[in-house]
Every structure is written in C-alpha cells, then in structure tokens.
Amino acid sequence: MRAKTFNTNGPEDGREEIVQPSTSLLRDLVRKKDFYSGGLMILIGLGIALKGSTYRLGSLMHMGPGFMPTALGVLLVLLGMAIAAGALVPAEAGSEETQSILPENPQWWAWFCILMSPVLFVFFGRYFGMAPGTFACVFIAALGDRTATWKSTIILSTVVTVFGVALFSYFLQVPMPIFTWGGGL
Amino acid sequence: MISTALSDLWFGFGVALEPHNLMWCFVGVLVGNMVGVLPGMGPLATISILLPLTFGMKAVPAILMLAGILYGGQYGGAICSILLNLPCHPPHAVTCLDGYPMTKQGRGGVALGVTVIASFIGASWGITEMIFLSPLLVRAALQFGPAEVCSLMLLGLLAGSTLARGSPLKGVCMTVLGLFLGSIGTDLETGSERFTFGLTELDDGVELIALALGLFGVAEFMSSVNQMSPINMAYTNVRLRDMRPTLADLKRSFFPMCRGTIVGSLCSLIPGTGPTIASFVAYAAEKKVSKTPEKFGTGMIEGVVCPETATHSSIQGDFIPTMSLGIPGDAVMALLLGALMIQGIVPGPQLISQHPDIFWGLVASFWIGNIILVILNVPLIGIWCKMLAIPYRFLYPSAMFFVCIGVYAANNDFFQVGEVVVLGLLGYVLLRLGFHPAPVVLGFVLGPRFEENFRRAMLIARGDITVFVTRPISAVFVAMCVLLLATQLYFRLRPPKIKPVAAGGEGSPPISPQMSPQQIPVTPAE
Numbered sequence: 001m002r003a004k005t006f007n008t009n010g011p012e013d014g015r016e017e018i019v020q021p022s023t024s025l026l027r028d029l030v031r032k033k034d035f036y037s038g039g040l041m042i043l044i045g046l047g048i049a050l051k052g053s054t055y056r057l058g059s060l061m062h063m064g065p066g067f068m069p070t071a072l073g074v075l076l077v078l079l080g081m082a083i084a085a086g087a088l089v090p091a092e093a094g095s096e097e098t099q100s101i102l103p104e105n106p107q108w109w110a111w112f113c114i115l116m117s118p119v120l121f122v123f124f125g126r127y128f129g130m131a132p133g134t135f136a137c138v139f140i141a142a143l144g145d146r147t148a149t150w151k152s153t154i155i156l157s158t159v160v161t162v163f164g165v166a167l168f169s170y171f172l173q174v175p176m177p178i179f180t181w182g183g184g185l
Numbered sequence: 186m187i188s189t190a191l192s193d194l195w196f197g198f199g200v201a202l203e204p205h206n207l208m209w210c211f212v213g214v215l216v217g218n219m220v221g222v223l224p225g226m227g228p229l230a231t232i233s234i235l236l237p238l239t240f241g242m243k244a245v246p247a248i249l250m251l252a253g254i255l256y257g258g259q260y261g262g263a264i265c266s267i268l269l270n271l272p273c274h275p276p277h278a279v280t281c282l283d284g285y286p287m288t289k290q291g292r293g294g295v296a297l298g299v300t301v302i303a304s305f306i307g308a309s310w311g312i313t314e315m316i317f318l319s320p321l322l323v324r325a326a327l328q329f330g331p332a333e334v335c336s337l338m339l340l341g342l343l344a345g346s347t348l349a350r351g352s353p354l355k356g357v358c359m360t361v362l363g364l365f366l367g368s369i370g371t372d373l374e375t376g377s378e379r380f381t382f383g384l385t386e387l388d389d390g391v392e393l394i395a396l397a398l399g400l401f402g403v404a405e406f407m408s409s410v411n412q413m414s415p416i417n418m419a420y421t422n423v424r425l426r427d428m429r430p431t432l433a434d435l436k437r438s439f440f441p442m443c444r445g446t447i448v449g450s451l452c453s454l455i456p457g458t459g460p461t462i463a464s465f466v467a468y469a470a471e472k473k474v475s476k477t478p479e480k481f482g483t484g485m486i487e488g489v490v491c492p493e494t495a496t497h498s499s500i501q502g503d504f505i506p507t508m509s510l511g512i513p514g515d516a517v518m519a520l521l522l523g524a525l526m527i528q529g530i531v532p533g534p535q536l537i538s539q540h541p542d543i544f545w546g547l548v549a550s551f552w553i554g555n556i557i558l559v560i561l562n563v564p565l566i567g568i569w570c571k572m573l574a575i576p577y578r579f580l581y582p583s584a585m586f587f588v589c590i591g592v593y594a595a596n597n598d599f600f601q602v603g604e605v606v607v608l609g610l611l612g613y614v615l616l617r618l619g620f621h622p623a624p625v626v627l628g629f630v631l632g633p634r635f636e637e638n639f640r641r642a643m644l645i646a647r648g649d650i651t652v653f654v655t656r657p658i659s660a661v662f663v664a665m666c667v668l669l670l671a672t673q674l675y676f677r678l679r680p681p682k683i684k685p686v687a688a689g690g691e692g693s694p695p696i697s698p699q700m701s702p703q704q705i706p707v708t709p710a711e
Binding site: 033034040044055056059061062064068069075079080082103105107110121125126134137139141142144145146147148152156164172174175 | 241
C-alpha cells in the first residue's frame with residue numbers, strides 16, 4: 001500500500017548500512033519493528049520462491065506443483081517490501097513501531113523451558129512411556145515461572161501426570177504405553 | 186420454505202437430543218465455560234487445546250462439542266472481563282469498559298446476570314438467521330463453478346486477513362504464509378512432494394493441530410509467561426442472588442439488546458468481520474444513540490449489554506458461511522472446519538444435504554447449549570469465580586501437557602509434537618514483530634482447496650486468467666475484493682482522526698499484544 005514510497009532494493013541494502021549507522025534516520029530505521037517484520041517476510045518469501053521454483057512450474061493451464069508456492073513466495077516478498085517501506089516513513093516516538101523487538105524484560109529461561117517441554121515429552125514419551133513423558137513435560141514448563149519452587153513444581157507435575165494419564169490413557173484410549181523401556185513402540 | 190426449515194429444525198432437535206449427543210454438547214459447554222473463565226486462555230487456545238478430545242468421537246458429537254466449547258468459552262470470557270478487567274478474549278475488551286466499573290460499584294453480579302440474558306438473546310437471533318439464510322446460500326452456492334469458488338475464497342481470505350486485528354498488510358502476509366504452509370506435503374494433483382526436505386513425516390503436510398497449538402498455544406504461553414500482573418481478586422465474590430437484575434436494569438437493557446443483535450447480525454454477514462468488530466461497533470453505536478454518552482465508561486449497563494449481545498449474535502452468524510459455503514470467516518471457524526475435515530467430512534455447499542444430521546443437529550444444539558449455559562452459569566457462578574484464582578504458573582504447564590498429548594493423539598506421531606516446537610517459536614517471533622497469527626490458520630485450512638479450485642478453473646478456461654472477471658458471479662466477488670482493498674487503502678491513507686473507542690479506558694490489558702484491537706476500520710464516523 002505504501003509501496004510507492006519505497007525506493008531501496010530491500011532490507012539487504014539496509015542491513016549492510018546498519019553496520020555503521022551514520023545518520024539519525026538510519027538509527028531510527030534499525031529500531032523499527034516494521035523494518036524487521038518486512039525483512040523477515042522477504043527472507044521467508046525468497047526461500048519459498050527459490051525452493052518452489054525447483055519444482056515443475058508448468059503453465060497456467062496445466063499448473064505444476066511448483067506454480068502455487070512460487071507465486072506465494074513472490075507475493076510474500078512484495079508484501080514484505082511494502083511493510084519494510086512503511087518503516088521508512090518516520091514514526092512518532094513512542095508509537096508501536098518504534099518499540100524494540102524484544103519485550104521489556106526478556107524471559108529467555110522461561111521461553112527455553114516452554115520450548116523444551118514438548119522436546120522432553122517426545123524423548124521421555126518415546127523411550128519411557130506416557131507417565132514419565134508427562135511428568136518431564138510439565139516439570140520443565142513449570143520451572144520457567146519466576147516464582148516456581150522445586151516443591152510446587154514436583155507437586156504440580158505429579159498431579160497433572162496422575163490426572164492426565166487417567167484421562168488420556170484410560171478414558172480416551174490414546175495408544176501410548178504408560179511405562180515402557182527403550183522405545184518399545 | 187419456512188415449513189421445510191422448521192421440519193429440518195425438528196429433525197435437528199431429534200439429533201441433538203439423542204442422549205449421546207446431548208451429553209457431549211453439555212461436556213463441551215461446561216469445559217468451554219470452565220476454560221474460558223481462566224485468565225489468559227483465549228478462545229483459539231481453548232479450542233485448539235480441547236480439539237484432540239474429539240478425535241475418538243463420531244462427527245456429530247465432535248462438532249457439537251467443539252461448537253459448545255466455542256460459545257461456552259464466550260460466556261466464560263465475559264466473566265473474566267467483567268470481574269477482573271482482563272479481556273482474555275478480544276470481543277470482551279469492550280465489555281471491560283463498563284463491566285469493570287460496574288463491578289467496582291458492587292454491581293458486578295448484575296452485570297453478569299444481564300450478560301447471560303443478553304448473550305442468550307443475541308445467540309438466539311444468530312441461530313434463527315442461520316436456519317433461514319444457510320439454505321438460501323447453499324442454493325446459490327451449488328451453482329458455483331471452480332472459478333466462483335476460487336474468487337469467493339479469495340474474498341474470504343482477504344476479508345479475514347485485512348479486517349482482523351492489526352495492520353491489514355501484515356494480515357495478508359500471514360494469510361499468504363498460511364497458504365504456503367498448506368501446500369507443504371504431497372501435491373494432490375501430481376503426487377510430487379513439496380517442501381518436505383526428505384522428511385517422510387511431512388508427506389501428509391503440516392498437522393493442523395500442531396499448527397494451531399504452536400501458534401495459539403505455545404506462542405501465547407511464551408508471551409504471557411511471567412508477564413501476568415497479579416490479579417485483583419477483590420470483587421470476585423459474587424453470589425447467586427447478586428446476579429438478579431432489577432426491573433429497571435432490564436428495562437434499560439432491552440433496547441441496547443435489540444440494537445446489539447442487529448449490529449451483530451449485520452457484522453456476521455460481512456465476511457471476515459467477526460465478533461470483535463461487532464462488539465466494538467455495537468459499543469460505539471450504543472454510545473452514539475445514548476442520551477448520556479459521557480457516562481459511558483463509568484458502569485453503564487447499556488455498555489455491557491449491547492456489545493455482549495452483538496458478540497454472541499455474530500458468533501452464531503459466523504457459522505453461516507462456514508457451514509453453508511465451507512468458507513470460514515475467522516481462525517476459530519477455520520479450526521472448526523478443520524475438525525470436520527479431520528472427521529473425513531468435506532466442507533462446502535453439499536454439506537447440508539449430505540450430512541443433514543451435522544448441520545441441523547448443530548443448529549439445534551446451539552439452542553440447547555445456550556439454555557444449558559444459562560442454567561449452568563447462574564448457580565455455578567461462585568465456582569467460576571473461584572477458578573479465576575488459579576495462578577498462571579499452574580495453568581500453562583498443565584496446558585503444555587495438553588498441547589503435547591493432543592498433538593500426539595492426532596496421529597500417534599511424535600514427529601508432530603516436534604512440529605509444535607518449531608511452529609511455536611515461529612508464532613512467537615511473528616507475535617513480537619506485530620503479526621497476528623490467526624489468519625495463518627485461515628490460509629492453511631483453505632489453501633489446498635484454493636489451489637485445487639484454481640487449477641481446475643484454469644484448466645477449464647484453458648489457461649485464461651480473465652475467467653475470474655468474465656464470469657458474472659465471480660466478477661462480483663472480485664469486485665468486492667477490490668472494494669475491500671480500496672476501503673482499506675482509504676482508511677490507511679486518511680490521517681487518523683480519533684483514537685479507537687477502546688484505547689482510552691482499557692486500563693492495562695496485562696496479557697499480550699494480541700488482546701488490544703488497535704485497528705477498527707469499520708467504526709462509524711464519530
């Protein structure tokens with residue numbers, strides 16, 4: 001929508017300049033959320049389009065498997081450019097666009113815990129069964145909270161394990177052994 | 186026409202009142218209400234987390250239960266926003282404006298009471314609309330060829346992504362991303378694999394449950410963890426007799442209810458404008474017709490009733506395009522449609538004739554479910570209020586377990602649990618960058634069908650792309666798309682005059698950036 005005002009060749013150019021921000025305009029630029037949003041979309045779009053064009057494209061009448069993804073990738077690149085171009089318009093201070101992309105107090109540990117939770121579920125569930133998988137999954141996720149104590153975490157994990165196994169294994173009959181050893185699946 | 190509709194409805198009640206179906210409808214509204222009350226659980230998270238519970242069921246009880254979860258969650262969300270000032274659920278953000286001040290004046294119970302009545306009335310109207318409009322739409326839709334279906338889907342996708350929250354441009358980005366994610370896996374037409382990178386687990390594509398739980402579960406937890414401000418429990422002690430509104434209250438809320446119903450049903454007819462927009466428009470309209478607009482925000486009962494009625498009427502109305510055309514208006518409907526597809530049911534205009542039990546059973550169950558909710562909410566209000574006290578640090582780890590086991594149960598595949606991690610991380614990054622991931626699901630669900638119809642249309646038209654504008658019905662849809670984009674452009678380029686209605690009195694929505702609808706393009710000129 002604001003693509004008309006867009007006059008660089010994409011964020012790649014901008015990123016090279018970011019290394020040495022000289023003017024205040026550039027320093028504004030790097031702080032803008034929209035700039036990164038557009039850049040991410042361009043990157044994803046490029047990836048899709050490049051990979052998609054390795055499949056057969058075909059013609060409009062007989063479309064190959066690569067037609068749609070390539071078109072979507074190109075579209076995403078264009079949209080990304082439009083978003084990044086929007087970031088070139090100086091935004092007033094304090095508006096959403098000038099925010100840093102990290103939240104005010106980044107929760108690296110909590111994020112890590114939450115993302116690890118399914119990983120542990122897969123590992124313990126695969127090799128030791130549903131009950132250990134559930135326990136590990138809840139345990140690591142609960143550790144992410146700032147106020148978590150070992151005791152409360154263990155109690156919570158145990159309670160969820162007992163009820164969860166009862167619900168999913170006995171009641172809903174999910175085919176996953178409660179206890180197993182070494183991946184008997 | 187009315188008599189066929191009524192006899193179909195009668196048949197629907199027969200289906201919905203079968204003990205088995207009735208039970209699952211009841212379980213659905215109960216669980217939905219319960220989870221909806223919990224602070225920090227939006228409807229998308231609720232539905233996606235509870236979706237796996239329906240895998241073992243037949244199609245009818247599964248869809249009845251899911252729909253029950255949806256509107257049960259709506260009722261629950263109202264409790265949360267009125268008593269705690271927490272808009273867990275975007276449509277209720279407006280309800281906070283007057284609901285919470287009412288709570289502070291000690292009239293929170295009354296606010297809840299009229300909300301229950303308002304919701305029931307709104308929902309009833311929405312259901313009536315569904316009964317009469319759906320068959321009409323179906324009759325029209327059965328004439329559609331691939332080109333029409335394609336441009337209609339385009340309209341749905343555009344509306345769903347640009348009218349939702351946040352920047353329209355970013356919304357379209359998310360839809361495109363969803364369309365792409367939907368194309369992963371084996372290409373239906375040619376059988377070649379796309380974007381699988383040699384992983385055989387991806388042959389069947391990305392799992393919808395994994396996508397939904399990653400984007401709305403894991404990503405939501407990541408943005409809410411340790412960010413929840415302590416909840417003020419001072420006003421949550423609501424007893425049954427506090428809920429009874431006085432006659433004066435009822436009198437005051439009667440016309441707002443009617444107006445809310447109208448706004449809600451109109452909004453549900455425009456594709457893509459879901460309950461959130463309906464509630465905001467209703468609030469703005471109510472403020473406009475009120476004799477004392479300056480009092481809004483100080484605990485006006487009208488300000489609670491009108492948006493709540495609009496929300497519920499529009500939610501029921503949203504089912505119309507979803508069930509009769511197979512084109513969902515928002516992500517919640519996309520999930521419901523996805524659930525139907527998991528059950529092996531092809532959505533589209535043929536659904537009502539091929540599976541009348543699903544459609545009419547669903548319609549009838551809406552009424553039954555809403556009555557259950559009224560009955561349930563009145564005596565159980567005390568328990569719901571107690572549930573508000575469950576701290577987030579217990580909530581999200583338990584929810585993580587539901588996420589993991591739910592994705593596993595979809596196909597008994599651990600690989601898909603791994604997909605959740607990747608999609609969750611992606612979802613969080615997108616959230617931080619100001620994207621609202623809801624349209625991704627919309628694109629994902631519609632993607633394969635869009636591609637299929639596009640290919641077919643092109644094949645029939647011998648590669649002539651102008652077919653979309655030369656066929657009259659399709660041309661109308663394309664024109665509507667253009668109109669939609671033009672309006673968006675107009676609203677973007679015009680300097681913003683007035684801050685959105687909600688910006689002022691919302692207090693501090695503590696949960697996530699998703700909660701505050703920053704952009705309400707259709708708010709009538711103030």
